[in-house]
Amino acid sequence: xxxxxSKTEASRDLAAEKEKWLRxxxxxxxxxxxxxxxxxxxxxxxxxxxxxxxSGEEAVAVGIxxxxxxxxxxxxxHRGHGHCLAKGASPDRMFAELLGKEAGYCRGKGGSxxxxxxxxxxxxxxxxxGGSVGIATGAALAAKRLENGRVAVCFFGEGALGQGxxxxxxxxxxxxxxxxxxxxxxxxYNEYTHYSETTAGTILGRAAAFGIEAETxxxxxxxxxxxxxxxxxxxxxxxxxxxxxxxxxxxxxGHHVGDINREYYRxxxxxxxxxxxxxxxxxxxxxxxxxxxxxxxxxxxxxAEARKEMEAAVKFAVEAGYPAEAQVSEDVYA
Amino acid sequence: xxxRELTFAQAVREALAEEMRRDERVCIxxxxxxxAGTPFxxxxxxxxxxxxxxxxxxxxxxAGFTGIGVGAAMTGLRPVVDIMFGDFLTLTMDQMVNQxxxxxxxxxxxxxxxxxxxxxxxxxxxxxxxxxxxLQAWFSHVPGLKVVLPSTPYDAKGLLKSAxxxxxxxxxxxxxMMYKLKGPVPEDDYTIPFGVADVKRExxxxxxxxxxxMVQVALGAALLLEKEGIxxxxxxxxxxxxxxxxxxxxxVKKTSRVIVMDEGYGRYGVAAELAAVIAEGxxxxxxxxxxxxxxxxxxxxxxxxxxxxxxxxERAVFEAARKMCGK
Ligand SMILES: Cc1ncc(C[n+]2csc(CCOP(=O)(O)OP(=O)(O)O)c2C)c(N)n1
Numbered sequence: 268x269x270x271x272x273s274k275t276e277a278s279r280d281l282a283a284e285k286e287k288w289l290r291x292x293x294x295x296x297x298x299x300x301x302x303x304x305x306x307x308x309x310x311x312x313x314x315x316x317x318x319x320x321x322s323g324e325e326a327v328a329v330g331i332x333x334x335x336x337x338x339x340x341x342x343x344x345h346r347g348h349g350h351c352l353a354k355g356a357s358p359d360r361m362f363a364e365l366l367g368k369e370a371g372y373c374r375g376k377g378g379s380x381x382x383x384x385x386x387x388x389x390x391x392x393x394x395x396x397g398g399s400v401g402i403a404t405g406a407a408l409a410a411k412r413l414e415n416g417r418v419a420v421c422f423f424g425e426g427a428l429g430q431g432x433x434x435x436x437x438x439x440x441x442x443x444x445x446x447x448x449x450x451x452x453x454x455x456y457n458e459y460t461h462y463s464e465t466t467a468g469t470i471l472g473r474a475a476a477f478g479i480e481a482e483t484x485x486x487x488x489x490x491x492x493x494x495x496x497x498x499x500x501x502x503x504x505x506x507x508x509x510x511x512x513x514x515x516x517x518x519x520x521g522h523h524v525g526d527i528n529r530e531y532y533r534x535x536x537x538x539x540x541x542x543x544x545x546x547x548x549x550x551x552x553x554x555x556x557x558x559x560x561x562x563x564x565x566x567x568x569x570x571a572e573a574r575k576e577m578e579a580a581v582k583f584a585v586e587a588g589y590p591a592e593a594q595v596s597e598d599v600y601a
Numbered sequence: 602x603x604x605r606e607l608t609f610a611q612a613v614r615e616a617l618a619e620e621m622r623r624d625e626r627v628c629i630x631x632x633x634x635x636x637a638g639t640p641f642x643x644x645x646x647x648x649x650x651x652x653x654x655x656x657x658x659x660x661x662x663x664a665g666f667t668g669i670g671v672g673a674a675m676t677g678l679r680p681v682v683d684i685m686f687g688d689f690l691t692l693t694m695d696q697m698v699n700q701x702x703x704x705x706x707x708x709x710x711x712x713x714x715x716x717x718x719x720x721x722x723x724x725x726x727x728x729x730x731x732x733x734x735x736l737q738a739w740f741s742h743v744p745g746l747k748v749v750l751p752s753t754p755y756d757a758k759g760l761l762k763s764a765x766x767x768x769x770x771x772x773x774x775x776x777x778m779m780y781k782l783k784g785p786v787p788e789d790d791y792t793i794p795f796g797v798a799d800v801k802r803e804x805x806x807x808x809x810x811x812x813x814x815m816v817q818v819a820l821g822a823a824l825l826l827e828k829e830g831i832x833x834x835x836x837x838x839x840x841x842x843x844x845x846x847x848x849x850x851x852x853v854k855k856t857s858r859v860i861v862m863d864e865g866y867g868r869y870g871v872a873a874e875l876a877a878v879i880a881e882g883x884x885x886x887x888x889x890x891x892x893x894x895x896x897x898x899x900x901x902x903x904x905x906x907x908x909x910x911x912x913x914x915e916r917a918v919f920e921a922a923r924k925m926c927g928k
Contacts, residue, residue, distance in 0.1 A: 315727035315905050367727075367904030378729045378903030394731040395689070396661045429660030430692075457661055459637035465660035531636050595907045599899050 285560045291333055291489050292555060295325035295548050297573045298349045301358055304577050305348065305365065309524040313585070314365055316378050321349035323519035326547035327452050328353035330492025331420060334500045340388045340406040340419040342399035345380045347392030350422050355387035358577055362584030370587040374594060397423060397430030404436040407447035418446040418503045426457035428466055428473065437509070441477045444508035448499050451511065452486065454518045459532045474511035486516030487547045517541040604785035610643045612754035612786045613775060616761035617644070617681065619790060621651050624679060627765055630657040630666055631683025640685060641780055663692035667718065671701045674716035679765060684720040687774065688734045693718070701770040702745030717764045723776045723814050723864055724901045724912050733901035738870040740772045741841040747771045747795060748841045752816035754784040756839060759793030766792065776814040796843030800852070804834035807858040807922050810849055810875050811837060815862040821915035822922060831926050841871050849875065850882035857888040858925050862913055867895030889925045894918060
């Protein structure tokens with residue numbers, strides 16, 4: 268190997284590395300700006316139902332989904348917009364779903380808490396806490412049996428640690444060496460209660476009890492999440508069985524948009540601390556600049572482009588039509 | 602002095618507070634029931650008065666804490682277990698159906714399970730398929746359980762007190778959309794016995810047998826019908842088990858026409874059972890087939906124009922009744 272080729276290889280690697288982290292940044296910004304529009308739609312009473320925002324937690328969805336292939340599976344939660352976007356869903360059809368429009372991912376029948384998209388391996392967001400742990404594990408069983416090399420990622424909040432079925436499926440996943448990764452997004456609160464009041468012992472100890480490979484990641488650090496996720500996904504694909512990842516993070520807003528007075532369960536200072544010191548987008552943006560992968564203008568450009576994309580997507584959704592009445596009784600059976 | 606008015610939510614809270622003052626054994630547990638007072642704010646203030654020993658926040662473990670309710674009820678407490686959305690009842694089914702409902706019978710009458718499972722029902726809140734169901738039929742189907750469906754603040758207070766004092770497991774359904782409904786509620790300690798229907802409005806031409814959320818719909822339809830010269834009676838069984846068959850049959854015998862309505866699915870549901878009771882007890886007095894109205898037989902869709910099609914409305918009941926009365 269001559270020095271010249273290794274130099275071009277090195278610069279190609281560098282370019283790929285740069286592109287990878289710029290893409291991660293773009294994905295996080297898109298999620299943040301998506302949620303800003305949701306907040307706006309909701310407060311202007313244009314969005315029916317409930318809206319659970321993912322803002323603050325972007326590095327988890329992005330760090331993990333960037334380690335997945337398009338045909339790998341995910342299951343998501345009531346706080347699912349970030350997972351859907353990170354896995355490749357497009358914002359226009361997501362907004363359409365949030366507004367109950369025919370053009371939405373579920374023809375308006377699912378809404379914010381139930382976005383599903385086979386094209387991106389999204390088995391569905393779920394409004395039952397812990398409701399998808401079996402589904403993700405079942406997808407891993409099918410992947411193993413069909414030998415298609417896919418893995419399944421099961422996203423859930425630390426609140427789902429309360430559900431017994433999680434432990435039933437973790438046991439099975441380990442016994443059967445299934446390619447599933449349980450991602451526990453610990454944003455500290457189950458609705459309005461600090462997780463320490465609902466969770467005995469340690470989070471990782473739960474996985475350890477089944478001998479499942481378990482790790483913790485700083486969920487505000489997209490590179491850290493991504494590095495661990497890449498390793499766990501590779502392991503799962505190679506047949507080494509399930510893994511458990513605890514990602515420590517924080518939700519910036521209320522449990523849902525209407526949860527405004529929340530000082531009885533957490534302080535404004537705490538929220539402010541996470542927003543100003545631990546923001547995943549700011550932290551990663553700073554790192555990009557330090558690495559000379561980006562400058563302020565480039566980052567602003569990314570944000571401006573994402574903002575434009577989200578505005579156009581909202582416009583699409585607002586202008587889209589509602590499903591026809593006959594739709595109400597379609598899709599009950601396959 | 603004008604009668605005092607409370608909202609439905611306040612009436613529920615008052616019943617709980619009074620029962621907790623009266624009986625040390627009464628305690629509450631569920632998700633976010635303490636400081637948060639539930640997402641519907643129905644329990645606000647109770648933890649401040651009774652403390653965290655008696656108002657206990659639980660993890661998101663419906664099967665587990667319902668089972669704990671069963672065991673604690675068998676051994677000296679009177680738990681009121683809170684299941685935030687009726688849809689999450691599915692997670693409690695083994696504890697309620699195989700344990701709570703059967704403990705008394707299987708033990709030859711030795712064990713008792715004096716617990717209350719409070720939960721919600723109802724659609725049209727744009728909450729989609731996993732937060733909108735009305736599952737009262739599932740529990741009404743099970744011997745050993747009692748099922749309560751209050752439709753006014755007054756009934757909510759009196760029935761909840763009876764539920765807490767009952768020696769059996771009772772499932773108590775509150776319509777989420779009704780929490781802000783106001784109505785007269787006496788300050789006294791009163792109870793309403795189970796198995797006694799209440800005539801919410803008297804009429805001669807047609808009977809509406811309606812539960813919970815459907816009582817208001819029936820009353821609204823009755824008003825519309827009045828303008829057409831049709832007099833509708835609205836009768837509310839208040840408990841689906843025990844069921845006041847006699848009052849329902851008497852009403853139907855008087856009017857000779859009946860629509861039964863319940864927000865659960867009409868098929869195989871509470872409405873279906875009420876229709877069967879009427880067919881058995883008043884067949885020869887009927888001038889028209891019994892009509893059932895309930896949720897459309899689909900998962901509740903999110904999209905507002907679709908969701909609105911799934912639940913009987915005043916208009917729909919009015920039209921159906923008018924047709925039955927030949928007008
Ligand atoms: C089985 C079940 N119980 C209760 C709820 C109501 N609920 C919705 S979100 C939530 C808290 C979830 O906390 P967590 O899993 O940590 O997720 P986060 O909201 O923090 O993202 C609760 C109790 C539900 N949806 N499903």
